[in-house]
Amino acid sequence: MRSVADVFRALDDETRRLxxxxxxxxxxxxxxELCTMLVTRHGLSSTRQAISQHLGVLEEAGLxxxxxxxxxxxxxxxxxxxxxxxxxxxxxxxxxx
Amino acid sequence: MRSVADVFRALDDETRRLxxxxxxxxxxxxxxELCTMLVTRHGLSSTRQAISQHLGVLEEAGLxxxxxxxxxxxxxxxxxxxxxxxxxxxxxxxxxx
DNA sequence: ACGATAGGCAAGTAGCTGCTTGCCCATCAA
DNA sequence: TTGATGGGCAAGCAGCTACTTGCCTATCGT
Numbered sequence: 023m024r025s026v027a028d029v030f031r032a033l034d035d036e037t038r039r040l041x042x043x044x045x046x047x048x049x050x051x052x053x054x055e056l057c058t059m060l061v062t063r064h065g066l067s068s069t070r071q072a073i074s075q076h077l078g079v080l081e082e083a084g085l086x087x088x089x090x091x092x093x094x095x096x097x098x099x100x101x102x103x104x105x106x107x108x109x110x111x112x113x114x115x116x117x118x119x
Numbered sequence: 120m121r122s123v124a125d126v127f128r129a130l131d132d133e134t135r136r137l138x139x140x141x142x143x144x145x146x147x148x149x150x151x152e153l154c155t156m157l158v159t160r161h162g163l164s165s166t167r168q169a170i171s172q173h174l175g176v177l178e179e180a181g182l183x184x185x186x187x188x189x190x191x192x193x194x195x196x197x198x199x200x201x202x203x204x205x206x207x208x209x210x211x212x213x214x215x216x
Numbered sequence: 217a218c219g220a221t222a223g224g225c226a227a228g229t230a231g232c233t234g235c236t237t238g239c240c241c242a243t244c245a246a
Numbered sequence: 247t248t249g250a251t252g253g254g255c256a257a258g259c260a261g262c263t264a265c266t267t268g269c270c271t272a273t274c275g276t
Contacts, residue, residue, distance in 0.1 A: 027133060033204070034131035035264080036124060046208055053223065072265055074223070093222050093273035101210045107130070108205045111143055113198045132234080150253065169235055171253070190243040190252050 024084045029103045032083035038076045040064055042085060045099035052094045053077065121181045126200045129180035135173045137161055139182060142196035149191045150174065 032038055037060065044059050045051060051059070057073050060066050077097060080086040084103040089096050129135055134157065141156050142148060148156070154170050157163050174194060177183040181200040186193050 030127075030131045030136070034127045037264090039127070039207075042208055054221090068264095069266060070223080071225095071267085075264075090223095095223070099208070101208050104204070104208060104210045107201070108210060110136075111139055111196070111198050111201060113201045113205060128233095134234090151251095165234095166236060167253080168237085168255095172234075187253095192253065 024082065024103070026106050028079075028083040029085065029106060032079050032085055035076065035079075037066065037068065037073070038080055040066075041073070041076060041080060042099055045086065045097055049098040050096045052096060056097065121179065121200070123203050125176075125180040126182065126203060129176050129182055132173065132176075134163065134165065134170070135177055137163075138170070138173060138177060139196055142183065142194055146195040147193045149193060153194065 040060060041056055044056055044063075053070065053074055056077070057068075057070055060068065060073065077086060077088075081088060085100055087098050087100050089098075137157060138153055141153055141160075150167065150171055153174070154165075154167055157165065157170065174183060174185075178185060182197055184195050184197050186195075
Protein backbone atom coordinates (compact mmCIF):
# COMPACT_ATOMS: atom_id res chain seq x y z
CA MET A 23 0.00 0.00 0.00
CA ARG A 24 3.00 2.25 0.48
CA SER A 25 1.27 4.48 3.01
CA VAL A 26 2.99 6.70 5.51
CA ALA A 27 2.55 4.18 8.31
CA ASP A 28 4.34 1.55 6.25
CA VAL A 29 7.42 3.73 5.99
CA PHE A 30 7.60 4.36 9.72
CA ARG A 31 7.00 0.72 10.51
CA ALA A 32 9.68 -0.37 8.06
CA LEU A 33 12.21 1.89 9.74
CA ASP A 34 11.39 0.57 13.21
CA ASP A 35 13.78 -2.37 13.04
CA GLU A 36 17.55 -2.38 13.34
CA THR A 37 18.00 -5.20 10.82
CA ARG A 38 15.98 -3.33 8.23
CA ARG A 39 17.94 -0.15 8.91
CA LEU A 40 21.18 -2.06 8.38
CA UNK A 41 19.79 -3.44 5.13
CA UNK A 42 19.11 0.10 3.95
CA UNK A 43 22.64 1.09 4.92
CA UNK A 44 24.03 -1.78 2.90
CA UNK A 45 21.96 -0.92 -0.14
CA UNK A 46 22.95 2.73 0.04
CA UNK A 47 26.59 1.66 0.10
CA UNK A 48 26.13 -0.65 -2.89
CA UNK A 49 22.96 -1.06 -4.90
CA UNK A 50 21.88 -4.11 -6.84
CA UNK A 51 22.71 -6.68 -4.19
CA UNK A 52 21.03 -10.03 -4.02
CA UNK A 53 19.38 -11.62 -1.02
CA UNK A 54 22.39 -13.81 -0.28
CA GLU A 55 24.79 -10.93 -0.56
CA LEU A 56 22.75 -8.98 1.95
CA CYS A 57 22.59 -11.98 4.25
CA THR A 58 26.35 -12.46 4.28
CA MET A 59 26.81 -8.73 4.77
CA LEU A 60 24.68 -8.77 7.90
CA VAL A 61 26.61 -11.75 9.23
CA THR A 62 30.12 -10.60 8.48
CA ARG A 63 29.76 -6.87 9.14
CA HIS A 64 27.26 -6.78 11.98
CA GLY A 65 27.45 -10.21 13.53
CA LEU A 66 23.76 -10.99 13.38
CA SER A 67 22.91 -14.53 12.36
CA SER A 68 19.43 -14.52 10.94
CA THR A 69 17.85 -16.97 8.55
CA ARG A 70 17.58 -16.26 4.88
CA GLN A 71 13.81 -16.21 5.16
CA ALA A 72 13.95 -13.63 7.93
CA ILE A 73 15.98 -11.31 5.74
CA SER A 74 13.64 -11.97 2.84
CA GLN A 75 10.68 -10.91 4.95
CA HIS A 76 12.52 -7.79 6.03
CA LEU A 77 13.19 -6.92 2.41
CA GLY A 78 9.51 -7.49 1.69
CA VAL A 79 8.57 -4.97 4.34
CA LEU A 80 11.02 -2.46 2.92
CA GLU A 81 9.69 -3.03 -0.56
CA GLU A 82 6.09 -2.54 0.54
CA ALA A 83 7.10 0.74 2.10
CA GLY A 84 8.69 1.82 -1.16
CA LEU A 85 12.13 2.09 0.41
CA UNK A 86 13.51 -0.71 -1.74
CA UNK A 87 12.89 -1.53 -5.37
CA UNK A 88 13.74 -4.89 -6.88
CA UNK A 89 14.23 -6.55 -10.20
CA UNK A 90 14.34 -10.23 -10.98
CA UNK A 91 17.24 -11.14 -13.18
CA UNK A 92 17.37 -14.81 -13.97
CA UNK A 93 17.21 -16.70 -10.72
CA UNK A 94 18.51 -13.80 -8.67
CA UNK A 95 16.67 -10.79 -7.31
CA UNK A 96 18.49 -7.49 -7.15
CA UNK A 97 17.65 -4.78 -4.61
CA UNK A 98 18.12 -1.04 -4.70
CA UNK A 99 17.61 1.65 -2.11
CA UNK A 100 15.02 4.31 -2.75
CA UNK A 101 14.91 7.36 -0.50
CA UNK A 102 11.90 9.18 -1.80
CA UNK A 103 9.46 7.91 0.89
CA UNK A 104 11.73 9.41 3.53
CA UNK A 105 10.64 12.85 2.41
CA UNK A 106 7.33 12.25 4.15
CA UNK A 107 9.28 12.22 7.42
CA UNK A 108 11.69 15.03 6.83
CA UNK A 109 8.97 17.37 5.66
CA UNK A 110 6.51 16.60 8.40
CA UNK A 111 8.30 18.00 11.45
CA UNK A 112 11.03 20.60 11.83
CA UNK A 113 14.42 19.28 12.83
CA UNK A 114 15.34 22.31 14.87
CA UNK A 115 12.70 23.61 17.20
CA UNK A 116 13.13 24.74 20.75
CA UNK A 117 10.18 26.53 22.25
CA UNK A 118 10.79 24.99 25.63
CA UNK A 119 12.08 27.37 28.28
CA MET B 120 18.25 6.11 27.04
CA ARG B 121 17.55 8.28 24.02
CA SER B 122 19.19 5.89 21.55
CA VAL B 123 18.53 5.80 17.84
CA ALA B 124 16.21 2.83 18.14
CA ASP B 125 14.05 4.76 20.61
CA VAL B 126 13.47 7.51 18.07
CA PHE B 127 12.39 5.11 15.35
CA ARG B 128 10.17 3.18 17.72
CA ALA B 129 8.57 6.38 18.97
CA LEU B 130 7.69 7.40 15.43
CA ASP B 131 6.14 4.02 14.60
CA ASP B 132 2.69 4.88 15.96
CA GLU B 133 0.04 7.08 14.44
CA THR B 134 -1.16 8.41 17.79
CA ARG B 135 2.34 9.50 18.71
CA ARG B 136 2.80 11.12 15.31
CA LEU B 137 -0.42 13.06 15.83
CA UNK B 138 0.83 14.12 19.24
CA UNK B 139 3.99 15.49 17.65
CA UNK B 140 1.88 17.32 15.08
CA UNK B 141 -0.17 18.89 17.85
CA UNK B 142 2.88 19.97 19.78
CA UNK B 143 4.50 21.48 16.68
CA UNK B 144 1.32 23.48 16.10
CA UNK B 145 1.25 24.70 19.71
CA UNK B 146 3.87 24.01 22.35
CA UNK B 147 3.32 23.90 26.09
CA UNK B 148 0.14 21.82 26.03
CA UNK B 149 -0.93 19.72 28.97
CA UNK B 150 -1.91 16.06 28.93
CA UNK B 151 -5.62 16.87 28.97
CA GLU B 152 -5.29 19.39 26.18
CA LEU B 153 -3.57 16.80 24.02
CA CYS B 154 -6.23 14.23 24.88
CA THR B 155 -9.09 16.51 23.85
CA MET B 156 -7.18 17.45 20.71
CA LEU B 157 -6.90 13.81 19.65
CA VAL B 158 -10.60 13.30 20.30
CA THR B 159 -11.97 16.41 18.63
CA ARG B 160 -9.59 16.70 15.71
CA HIS B 161 -8.88 13.07 14.87
CA GLY B 162 -11.76 11.17 16.37
CA LEU B 163 -9.71 8.69 18.36
CA SER B 164 -11.02 7.92 21.81
CA SER B 165 -8.12 6.74 23.91
CA THR B 166 -7.75 6.79 27.65
CA ARG B 167 -5.77 9.45 29.41
CA GLN B 168 -3.28 6.80 30.56
CA ALA B 169 -2.75 5.61 27.02
CA ILE B 170 -1.85 9.12 25.91
CA SER B 171 0.37 9.52 28.97
CA GLN B 172 2.28 6.39 28.01
CA HIS B 173 2.64 7.64 24.46
CA LEU B 174 4.06 10.90 25.75
CA GLY B 175 6.43 8.92 27.91
CA VAL B 176 7.73 7.08 24.86
CA LEU B 177 8.19 10.36 23.01
CA GLU B 178 9.99 11.85 25.98
CA GLU B 179 12.33 8.87 26.27
CA ALA B 180 13.18 9.29 22.62
CA GLY B 181 13.99 12.95 23.20
CA LEU B 182 11.26 14.09 20.84
CA UNK B 183 9.30 15.76 23.63
CA UNK B 184 10.54 17.76 26.58
CA UNK B 185 8.36 18.48 29.60
CA UNK B 186 8.16 20.76 32.57
CA UNK B 187 6.02 20.40 35.65
CA UNK B 188 4.25 23.60 36.55
CA UNK B 189 2.09 23.25 39.62
CA UNK B 190 -0.16 20.28 39.11
CA UNK B 191 0.06 20.45 35.35
CA UNK B 192 2.75 19.11 33.05
CA UNK B 193 3.58 21.02 29.90
CA UNK B 194 4.94 19.39 26.76
CA UNK B 195 7.06 20.77 23.94
CA UNK B 196 8.20 19.30 20.67
CA UNK B 197 11.90 18.82 20.07
CA UNK B 198 13.09 17.95 16.59
CA UNK B 199 16.79 17.45 17.14
CA UNK B 200 16.64 13.62 17.35
CA UNK B 201 15.11 13.57 13.88
CA UNK B 202 18.45 14.63 12.47
CA UNK B 203 19.68 11.09 13.07
CA UNK B 204 17.18 9.96 10.44
CA UNK B 205 17.54 12.69 7.89
CA UNK B 206 21.32 12.43 7.90
CA UNK B 207 21.48 8.65 7.72
CA UNK B 208 20.03 8.00 4.27
CA UNK B 209 19.73 10.17 1.17
CA UNK B 210 16.23 11.28 0.30
CA UNK B 211 16.81 11.21 -3.43
CA UNK B 212 18.57 8.19 -4.78
CA UNK B 213 17.73 6.21 -7.84
CA UNK B 214 20.35 3.73 -8.93
CA UNK B 215 17.72 1.26 -10.06
CA UNK B 216 17.41 0.83 -13.80
C1' DA C 217 18.18 -34.99 -17.42
C1' DC C 218 20.27 -34.14 -13.11
C1' DG C 219 21.88 -31.67 -9.20
C1' DA C 220 22.79 -27.28 -7.26
C1' DT C 221 21.65 -22.55 -6.62
C1' DA C 222 18.45 -18.51 -5.59
C1' DG C 223 14.40 -17.54 -3.84
C1' DG C 224 9.15 -17.96 -2.32
C1' DC C 225 5.05 -19.54 0.54
C1' DA C 226 2.73 -20.81 4.69
C1' DA C 227 2.10 -22.23 9.37
C1' DG C 228 3.54 -22.04 14.11
C1' DT C 229 5.75 -19.84 18.15
C1' DA C 230 7.88 -16.59 21.58
C1' DG C 231 8.14 -11.99 22.81
C1' DC C 232 6.92 -7.34 22.54
C1' DT C 233 3.30 -3.38 22.39
C1' DG C 234 -0.61 -0.69 22.99
C1' DC C 235 -4.44 -0.37 25.78
C1' DT C 236 -7.32 -0.83 29.73
C1' DT C 237 -8.25 -1.06 34.63
C1' DG C 238 -7.68 0.07 39.34
C1' DC C 239 -5.56 2.50 42.79
C1' DC C 240 -2.53 6.15 44.31
C1' DC C 241 -0.22 10.98 45.15
C1' DA C 242 0.17 16.02 44.61
C1' DT C 243 -1.84 20.51 43.87
C1' DC C 244 -5.43 24.05 43.85
C1' DA C 245 -10.04 26.29 45.22
C1' DA C 246 -13.81 26.68 48.57
C1' DT D 247 -9.87 20.79 55.79
C1' DT D 248 -12.43 19.01 52.23
C1' DG D 249 -13.29 18.00 47.62
C1' DA D 250 -11.98 18.32 42.94
C1' DT D 251 -8.47 18.44 39.42
C1' DG D 252 -4.08 16.86 36.92
C1' DG D 253 -1.24 13.31 36.65
C1' DG D 254 1.54 8.74 37.93
C1' DC D 255 2.30 3.63 38.82
C1' DA D 256 1.62 -1.18 38.04
C1' DA D 257 -0.61 -5.34 36.64
C1' DG D 258 -3.12 -7.78 33.16
C1' DC D 259 -4.82 -8.77 28.49
C1' DA D 260 -5.32 -8.94 23.35
C1' DG D 261 -3.08 -8.31 19.08
C1' DC D 262 0.83 -7.77 16.40
C1' DT D 263 5.76 -8.92 14.91
C1' DA D 264 9.98 -11.05 14.11
C1' DC D 265 11.75 -15.44 13.62
C1' DT D 266 12.00 -20.26 12.66
C1' DT D 267 10.79 -24.46 10.26
C1' DG D 268 9.42 -27.19 6.44
C1' DC D 269 8.34 -27.67 1.86
C1' DC D 270 8.03 -25.90 -2.82
C1' DT D 271 9.21 -23.51 -7.58
C1' DA D 272 12.38 -21.74 -10.99
C1' DT D 273 16.81 -21.06 -13.06
C1' DC D 274 21.64 -22.24 -14.16
C1' DG D 275 25.71 -25.41 -15.07
C1' DT D 276 27.27 -29.97 -16.35
